[in-house]
Amino acid sequence: MRFERISSAGSLVTFFMIVLARPCETTQPAAVKFTEEPGKVTVTIGKEHVAAYVYGDSAIGRPYFSNVRAPGGIQVTRNHPPIEGKDPTDHATMHPGIWMAFGDLSGGDYWRNKSKVVHDGFAQSPTGGSGKGVFAVRNGYAANGGEAANCRETCRFTFSVRPFGFLLLWDSTFSSDQTDFYFGDQEEMGLGVRVATAITEKAGGMIRNADGLQGAKRVWGKSSAWCDYSGTIGGQHVGITVMCDPANFRPSWFHARDYGLLVANPFGRKAFGQGDESKVYVKRDQAFRLRYGILLHSSAQQPTPDLKAAFADFLELLAK
Numbered sequence: 678m679r680f681e682r683i684s685s686a687g688s689l690v691t692f693f694m695i696v697l698a699r700p701c702e703t704t705q706p707a708a709v710k711f712t713e714e715p716g717k718v719t720v721t722i723g724k725e726h727v728a729a730y731v732y733g734d735s736a737i738g739r740p741y742f743s744n745v746r747a748p749g750g751i752q753v754t755r756n757h758p759p760i761e762g763k764d765p766t767d768h769a770t771m772h773p774g775i776w777m778a779f780g781d782l783s784g785g786d787y788w789r790n791k792s793k794v795v796h797d798g799f800a801q802s803p804t805g806g807s808g809k810g811v812f813a814v815r816n817g818y819a820a821n822g823g824e825a826a827n828c829r830e831t832c833r834f835t836f837s838v839r840p841f842g843f844l845l846l847w848d849s850t851f852s853s854d855q856t857d858f859y860f861g862d863q864e865e866m867g868l869g870v871r872v873a874t875a876i877t878e879k880a881g882g883m884i885r886n887a888d889g890l891q892g893a894k895r896v897w898g899k900s901s902a903w904c905d906y907s908g909t910i911g912g913q914h915v916g917i918t919v920m921c922d923p924a925n926f927r928p929s930w931f932h933a934r935d936y937g938l939l940v941a942n943p944f945g946r947k948a949f950g951q952g953d954e955s956k957v958y959v960k961r962d963q964a965f966r967l968r969y970g971i972l973l974h975s976s977a978q979q980p981t982p983d984l985k986a987a988f989a990d991f992l993e994l995l996a997k
Contacts (some may be wrong), residue, residue: 709838713803727745728845738787739790742845746973748974753915754871754872755772778866781860782818784820797816800831810836812833812834829853833849839972841986844971845971852959857958857961862945864942864949871937871938872908873915879936880908881908884935884939898931899930901921901928906918906939907981925943927943932949970994
């Protein structure tokens with residue numbers, strides 16, 4: 678469209694007409710990037726290092742995410758390995774950051790590293806992009822230190838830049854074409870996080886769940902749609918929220934501790950005083966799926982994001 682200048686006032690009108698005719702500029706979300714190294718994949722969002730996915734650690738016989746950071750670069754998981762004098766050093770090889778593990782999977786103890794999870798390659802190569810990145814791995818659960826597998830797992834990890842922070846969608850499917858297998862009944866089962874020492878409840882941080890309960894003693898053993906562990910570091914309010922997919926076979930009870938541990942556990946029915954001992958059996962050639970969201974959040978303006986809205990956003994992503 679052509680506009681002619683007829684006066685200074687006309688020029689001004691013409692200027693505004695041109696500006697309004699231009700398409701609105703939108704800000705592109707930060708790019709998610711993966712870098713493959715021997716035994717690990719590093720995760721970067723924008724210019725910020727966010728985490729390392731480690732699958733080749735000789736001291737820890739299962740994969741995990743270590744030294745995980747929220748937006749702004751503040752680390753929200755405990756240093757791995759723990760730093761003497763700065764961090765408590767308990768459970769150093771059991772609580773490396775964010776992980777999924779089982780104290781009893783057909784008798785194998787993968788939580789305490791007595792049995793080994795073997796990385797069997799990538800089901801989907803690490804692929805980054807604007808606001809989102811994905812990779813998937815294949816894992817074999819070796820039985821009691823042997824070579825035969827209790828079962829196999831395909832695990833898909835999706836990192837997304839969301840309005841409430843960085844969201845890690847953890848999607849695991851377990852199966853076996855050889856034998857039936859089962860998940861036992863313990864506290865030490867499921868998706869776990871070990872938060873940064875500075876935001877533990879002992880250091881002044883807070884644990885709260887979707888039902889309004891606060892504190893490790895009140896949250897422990899209760900099922901909830903989500904549970905948040907957060908506190909203040911360097912003037913920023915930061916934290917981790919573990920969100921449960923309502924389509925999981927059972928709601929998750931939360932194993933919460935004031936020293937920084939938070940575990941979403943759908944298996945420990947007796948362990949949490951919620952009923953009789955439970956063994957969850959999976960038949961040969963059947964698939965067993967678990968999905969969780971892990972929100973990494975930070976804010977200088979408000980104590981926490983709107984976690985109810987963040988959970989609704991998580992559910993929308995699951996439905997896509």
